[in-house]
Amino acid sequence: MQKYLNVSVIWILMAPVKITNLVKVYALLLLKKRPMHGYEIIKELEAYMLRAISAAHVYPFLRMLQKSKLISLKESGKREKKQYELTKAGNQFAQELIDKFAELVELSITHNIKTCAHCHCKIIEGWHKEKMKGKVLIFCCSRCADAFKKS
Ligand SMILES: [Zn+2]
Known part of the structure; x- marks a missing residue:
């Protein structure tokens, strides 16, 4: 890009x-x-x-x-x-x-739009980053990150 x-x-x-x-x-x-x-x-x-x-x-x-x-x-x-x-x-x-x-x-x-790894919503700013199994994933919020972890 x-x-x-x-x-x-x-x-x-x-x-x-x-x-x-x-x-x-x-x-x-x-x-x-x-x-x-x-x-x-x-x-x-x-x-x-x-x-x-x-x-x-x-x-x-x-x-x-x-x-x-x-x-x-x-x-x-x-x-x-x-x-x-x-x-x-x-x-x-x-x-x-x-x-x-x-x-x-x-x-x-x-270029600046991210997608939540859990709910797949588009995020323009204020995303939540979390490292899982050595990979940095982007979520819209910590709740999505938690839900993703459990699934
Ligand atoms: Zn989400």
Whole structure:
């Protein structure tokens, strides 16, 4: 399991565009939903992250995405400003990023779940460890451990 966890981390670190913080992840997820103006992205990011987001953090990232051909500018009417839109490659990149993050979250959760050796219930924390016949067994509680000992 640790091996797969590392593969996901390496994928994120080696991605064609460096995803080094959550603002970038959210920006990509937003663009995955629909094309957006730069100021819309910032507004939505602020709503998500509950803090002020500097344009100086967002626009260089958008420029980098554009240079990597992951987003393109879409003209939308004469008077309106241009919208950023994920390209086919950008969409694939965003989807991979979502998948990798989902994997990481799932792994980090399932990695820590134990099963009671007696009643087989799932234990997230506060399990009871006991050594029996040279083996360390995990139980949800000492009562399960006692019951297991007697059986
Ligand atoms: Zn139990």
